[in-house]
Amino acid sequence: MSTPDADGSAEEYAGATGGEEVTRSGNSFAGDVWVNFKRWNVKAVRNPFVLVVSLAQPIIFLVLFTQVFGNVAGGAVEGATGGDISYETYLVPAIAIQVALAAAVTSGIGLVNDIENGMFEKVLVTPMNRTAVFLGKTAAEVFRIAIQIGIILGLGVLLGAEIATGLPGVIGIMGIGVLFSLWFVAFSNSLAILTRDQESTIIGANLLQFPLLFLSSAFLPLATLPGWIQTFARLNPVTYGVDATRSLMLDENVMTVIEVSWFDGTLNGVVPGVAVLAGIGLSFGAIAVYLLSRASSSDVK
Amino acid sequence: MSQQGSRTTADPSVDGDGVNRASERDSTERAAIDVDGLELTYSDGTTAVQGVDLTVPRGEFFGFLGPNGAGKTTTIKVFATLLSPTSGDVQVNGFDARSETRKIRETIGYMAQETSIDPELTAEENIRFACEAYGVPSGERAERVSELLSLVDLADVADKQAEEFSGGMKKRLDAATALAHRPPLVFLDEPTTGLDPKARNRLWEYFLRINDLGTTIFLTTQYLEEADQLCDRLAVILDGNIVADGSPDDLKREVGGEVLAIELERGDGVRERATTIAREFDAFADATVSETEDGISVTSEVARQYGTDLLVALRDAGLTVTGFNIRAPTLDDVFLAITGDEIDTAEMPDGDRGASQ
Numbered sequence: 001m002s003t004p005d006a007d008g009s010a011e012e013y014a015g016a017t018g019g020e021e022v023t024r025s026g027n028s029f030a031g032d033v034w035v036n037f038k039r040w041n042v043k044a045v046r047n048p049f050v051l052v053v054s055l056a057q058p059i060i061f062l063v064l065f066t067q068v069f070g071n072v073a074g075g076a077v078e079g080a081t082g083g084d085i086s087y088e089t090y091l092v093p094a095i096a097i098q099v100a101l102a103a104a105v106t107s108g109i110g111l112v113n114d115i116e117n118g119m120f121e122k123v124l125v126t127p128m129n130r131t132a133v134f135l136g137k138t139a140a141e142v143f144r145i146a147i148q149i150g151i152i153l154g155l156g157v158l159l160g161a162e163i164a165t166g167l168p169g170v171i172g173i174m175g176i177g178v179l180f181s182l183w184f185v186a187f188s189n190s191l192a193i194l195t196r197d198q199e200s201t202i203i204g205a206n207l208l209q210f211p212l213l214f215l216s217s218a219f220l221p222l223a224t225l226p227g228w229i230q231t232f233a234r235l236n237p238v239t240y241g242v243d244a245t246r247s248l249m250l251d252e253n254v255m256t257v258i259e260v261s262w263f264d265g266t267l268n269g270v271v272p273g274v275a276v277l278a279g280i281g282l283s284f285g286a287i288a289v290y291l292l293s294r295a296s297s298s299d300v301k
Numbered sequence: 302m303s304q305q306g307s308r309t310t311a312d313p314s315v316d317g318d319g320v321n322r323a324s325e326r327d328s329t330e331r332a333a334i335d336v337d338g339l340e341l342t343y344s345d346g347t348t349a350v351q352g353v354d355l356t357v358p359r360g361e362f363f364g365f366l367g368p369n370g371a372g373k374t375t376t377i378k379v380f381a382t383l384l385s386p387t388s389g390d391v392q393v394n395g396f397d398a399r400s401e402t403r404k405i406r407e408t409i410g411y412m413a414q415e416t417s418i419d420p421e422l423t424a425e426e427n428i429r430f431a432c433e434a435y436g437v438p439s440g441e442r443a444e445r446v447s448e449l450l451s452l453v454d455l456a457d458v459a460d461k462q463a464e465e466f467s468g469g470m471k472k473r474l475d476a477a478t479a480l481a482h483r484p485p486l487v488f489l490d491e492p493t494t495g496l497d498p499k500a501r502n503r504l505w506e507y508f509l510r511i512n513d514l515g516t517t518i519f520l521t522t523q524y525l526e527e528a529d530q531l532c533d534r535l536a537v538i539l540d541g542n543i544v545a546d547g548s549p550d551d552l553k554r555e556v557g558g559e560v561l562a563i564e565l566e567r568g569d570g571v572r573e574r575a576t577t578i579a580r581e582f583d584a585f586a587d588a589t590v591s592e593t594e595d596g597i598s599v600t601s602e603v604a605r606q607y608g609t610d611l612l613v614a615l616r617d618a619g620l621t622v623t624g625f626n627i628r629a630p631t632l633d634d635v636f637l638a639i640t641g642d643e644i645d646t647a648e649m650p651d652g653d654r655g656a657s658q
Contacts, residue, residue: 023485025407025437026403026406026407026435026436031433032434042421042422043421117417117418118418121413121417122411125409125411126431127407
């Protein structure tokens, strides 16, 4: 260590003052996570693109769909669910999932930007734990997703939606939204590493966003949709996310693609969705972790 | 004379003045960098570096020169743990570059060739992030941040986002972040490429200052003047091998003699004819003759003595000499002698990256 008690600034400077050991400086794992969590939160607030894309678009959907299709869709929704559920109530869980999807795209964009402006390499040269670096970044992103879902739920309630399970339901919907986002966070990061190009990542992730949303139970009950859409919807993670959040919203089992009767009522709609999403999240996460560790270690023999 | 390519490795015994090499070899653990037989082959089969031996004692201002694609950036990335050596033994600050990468990262600063800052963060936030990433104690951060900001002359724009900065400001900010944790060893990969002379001078001053405070500096540059002014010792890498090593003065001395630069009136084949005449000139049998932008240059021990005779010979051959001068060799001449090519700074400022991608 350099002599800590030396009083001239020249003596204090660096570990190069003649000691046998060089000065080492680094953090704890939690410290590393926190540093990165903070950085990505600041960047999210600074970057209007992030907020506009991932929040404004779902809000527009929420308002337009309820106002334009509300009357027409309401009948189909009532027919399918059997109750007098307003289209607002029906739609809000889907918009919550849309927010998670749209926000997850920005995760990959953030990574591409880091690669392009050199911060990716700069961070690799620091002694920060690499797992902590990506944990901190992801934590910042899901934190933002949870807040944005909260905003959508609040707005939905203002427009007339009802959350039958109350505050616990709100927290549950946020939780499912965050869980749902993980596979798409992993997907957009994988895309980012593979393309290393901002436009490609945005296009790739955005192109997928609408087919995923429309070919699911998000906007209308599956029973009212053509057969091929129903088939696709069964394989679509959005369906599982939407049905799980919708079950919480309505406080009844509205899971359309898996039938279980392990519990009474609502949980039969929530638990299978959560399980499927966790599985998808883990699979995509594993791919992203593999690609990331390959990208952060060198391409040498 | 001037065939320094025959010195294939950095042989410490050749070193002349300034640095006491013998005592350094007594304790290689005290060397900032100690490399033995470094080889690096990329996964596509390209060998970027082969058989590099190098020792940089602590506290030295070391310059690493070479033409584009010679392996400078690759070598620096091995030292900074971004690339893992294919073979050879690499010790940085006494730690092994394969098994103790984290310890190396804790003890070095690295300024990449491409400016690396977060444009969405302010100048202050960029430096603060670096302080936090390197675990500078929270009590010292505020002072360290303001000290670095004023050091690189960005205190006035501390709260501005870096995306608004000019290229020079970004480079200075990048330098500040590489030094946030006061590392004992700093790697600077072409830190002044693309800067205007004023910004370059300011960075030079700063590098010299931290070197005076004991920081070992490992610098690559395409500006030979920069290497000449800053470095205690230089090594030249060519095609992945170190081909020359020594203090700037040593290297210049080894070029031998003086340089006679002759300007000729332009015309078809004028320079070629003049080169032939100079090469066939008896007194300059051992000289290095090369074409320059506006004439030829002859490097020889006897340039001063027989220079006028050559001028006469050129005139007799019908060539018009428009100017001439005799000067001591510069690092450009050293570089020319070693690599057989002039260093090209203007056209390919980022050319070296090719090898690293």
